[in-house]
Every structure is written in C-alpha cells, then in structure tokens.
Amino acid sequence: MRATAKRLAVASAMLTMPAISLAEDAASGSNTAWILTSTALVLFMTLPGLALFYGGLVRSKNVLSVLMQCFAIAGVVSILWLIVGYSLAFGEGNAYIGDFSHVLMADIGRETLSGDIPESLFMLFQMTFAIITPALIIGGFAERMKFSAMLLFSALWLLLVYVPITHWVWGGGWLGQMGLYDFAGGTVVHITAGVAALVAALVLGPRRGFPTTAMPPHNMTMSVMGAGMLWVGWFGFNGGSALAANGDAAMAMLVTHISAAAGAMMWMASEWVRFGKPSALGAVTGMVAGLGTITPASGFVGPAGALVIGILAGFICFNATLFIKRVLKIDDSLDVFPVHGVGGMLGTMMVGVFASTGLGVFSGYGFADGISGMGGQLWVQFVGVAATVVFTALVTWVILKVVGAMVGLRVSEEDEIQGLDITMHEERGYDNL
Secondary structure: OHHHHHHHHHHHHHHOOOHHHHHHHHOOHHHHHHHHHHHHHHHHHHHHHHHHHHHHHOOHHHHHHHHHHHHHHHHHHHHHHHHHHHHHHHOOOOOOOOOOOOHHHOOOOOOOEEOOEEHHHHHHHHHHHHHHHHHHHHHHOOOOEOHHHHHHHHHHHHHHHHHHHHHHHHOOOHHHHHOOOOOOOHHHHHHHHHHHHHHHHHHHOOOOOOOOOOOOOOOHHHHHHHHHHHHHHHHHHHHHHHOOOOHHHHHHHHHHHHHHHHHHHHHHHHHHHHHOOOOHHHHHHHHHHHHHHHHHHOOOOOHHHHHHHHHHHHHHHHHHHHHHHHHOOOOOOOOHHHHHHHHHHHHHHHHHHHOOOOOOOOHHHHOOOHHHHHHHHHHHHHHHHHHHHHHHHHHHHHHHHHHHHHHOOEOOHHHHHHOHHHHHHOOOOOOOO
16 A cells, blocks of 8 residues: 555656656757757868868968958857847748747747757757858958958848748748758758859959969868868768758768768869879869768768769869859859859759659659659759749849948958958968968
8 A cells, every 4th residue: 555655646746747847858868969969060160170171272361361251250140140040040930031039039948849859959050050151152252352341241141141041941931832852951051152152253353363373272281171170060961950860860971971972082083084183172172062962962862872963063063163263264262153052053953863762772763753753853943943043143242232332342452462361350370471
C-alpha cells in the first residue's frame, strides 16, 4: 500500500507540473545541439573565412579595408536582423513580405519553438546567412568603394533585396508556395549576391588600370586558409539547413563535400589545359564554385548527382570568369558573379534534374511521373531564378544610385592609388609597407 501511494503521489505531481516543462519536452536536444554548432560554422564562414579569402585576393594596400568591411557588415546586419529583418523575412505577412510581429524578437522567449528547436536559435542561424550574403557582394566592388557607402548600401540591400527574397523562398512566400527547391540558398544567397556584385561593378566602373594592369592577389597563403575555412563552414551552411541532426543533414554534408572536391579538380584541370599550369587560386576558386552550386540542391540530390554538379560548376564557372573579365571586360574584382551568381543559377536549375526523393542517382529523376515531372519542376526553378535575377538587379541599381546621391560611391583617384587601408581607416594591414 505504501508503494502504491508513493506511485500515485509521483503521478499526481507530474500532472500538475507547469506547462513550460511540456514545451521543453517538445524541443529536441540533438537537433538543437546540431543547429547551435551549424550556426557557429556559418558565422565562421564570414569571420574569419570569407574575410581572409577576400583579403588575400586584393592588393596589400587594401587588405585591411576588406577585413574591416566583412567585420562591419557582421555588426550592421546583426542589429538590423534583430530589429526588423527577421520579422519581415519570416513573419506571416503575405506572399511577398513578412510582417512586424517579431520586431525586436517580440513574443519570442526562451521556450518559444520553431519546429523542435528554439526560435531564438532559428533566428540566429538565419542571421548568419543574412551576414554572409552582403559580405559576398563586396568582392564585386573591392578596392574602390567608400566605407560609408558600403555600410549604407549593405544596410539598404539587406532590407530591400535579401529580406523580401528570403520571405519569397523560405518564409512562406510565393516562390515557396510554387514549390521552388532551394535547400540552403541558391536563390536567396548566391544568385542575389552574384547579381548585386555584377550591378555594383558596372555602376562603379573598373579599378584604375583595369584590364591592362596586372592586379594579382597579394597573399595566396591567406586566401587558401580562408578557402579552407569556407569549406569546413559550409558543412554547417548546408547540413544545418536540414534543421535536424538526421540523415538529411548527413547526406547534405556528403554531397556538399563531393561537389566542392569535383569543382576544385575540374577548375584546376581546365586551367591546366588552357594555361599549362594549375594554380592554387584556381583550385580554391573551383572549390567555392562547387560549394555555391551544390547549395540549393544539397538536400535533394545524391552523391552521383553532386559529382556531376561539381564538375559542371568547375567547368562552367571557370569559363564564365574568363568571359566576364576578358570578353566583356567587367571588373568584378573577386569574381563574385561568375562563381556565386552563375553557380547559384546552375545549381538551382540542376535541382530540377537530379532531385530524388530517395536520394538515389538518377532514379526517374526523383519524380513520380518521370520526365514530365522533371519538366514541371524545371519550370518552377526557372521562374525562381528569373524572378531573383530581375528583382535583385533592379533594386540593387536603385540602391546604388540613391547611396551615390547621398554620400558618393567611389573613392577619389588619389585615394585609390594610395590604398583604402590608409585613406579610409588611417591604418595599414602590414607595418613594413
């Protein structure tokens, strides 16, 4: 009788526990731990990964300016994302933009969940995506934009381009409702950044001396280190987008790695055939192309599909880079459009070819109705690419014109010759210069 009474007392106590415990029980500890790790990995991609990768690619007189731009963007975007960016991107709103229900994290507490992870963690994870996207764009205008103009442009671009397209694709907007496949940011991150970089390069014009004066990277050791950090961080970028510690995350990481390796080897081989020697710059650029191209497909394709996507990325992005610089003579300083823009478009379209619900190789293209299903999905993917390109190009152009009228976009010729490190920040990246 005493044991029975004790069991009844325990059961009674459990029934009267606060509701907060039930909310905590609904959260997945394993999924939360994985997204915490992924969030750190994605931030690691920008600081220090992208900062070092870009910093090594510019001339020594501008290295500190690039590091400073990446660092400052991380700060500005974080604040804007907290205040209004997250709410407009993921608030209920309508098909085109969210609402103000989550301004300054309103109604989001420690126990508030998004799926089975804390919503505060989901917000932070998405913040790291919002940080790296405008940071990618600085490669298009590196070594010639005013720091004040860069800050204002990045803030406006986040709110007027990144936030709406994020809502379209991931926040319940019209592209997501159409069925667009974009697992981790082919449209949201890579196409937007690539197109914006191209528009910025056209509006600002080329660097002084381009294309007749050679402007080689000043420190490839730094760039290779940064590229390695990007490769590692991308596991969180794509694997974390599963929002769970499960087989989807594991497969996303696997295909991410395969595509990166294939992209690096294909770019290196293309360069070797064309110029007679492979280069470290080519290998790391091909790796980034492979990573960017697999991003939208990483949750929908198998390893064989990833291998094909990586090979295509290395070959197509390599030739796109040559075409942009040598034929069109556009000074996209760090090849953002041919690597991220073209790669993002290619990867987003390839989802419609290689997507497989069973993560197989080419099993009926992953669609129940075979080729006709593939055609329908390809149309949805094309609409997503086209809408993202047109919207990004138009709004980016308007933002650049507005910022130019307010503070001016480009540094003076004298400042450009002297270098942005000293003229914009009164510091040098290297004391021995």
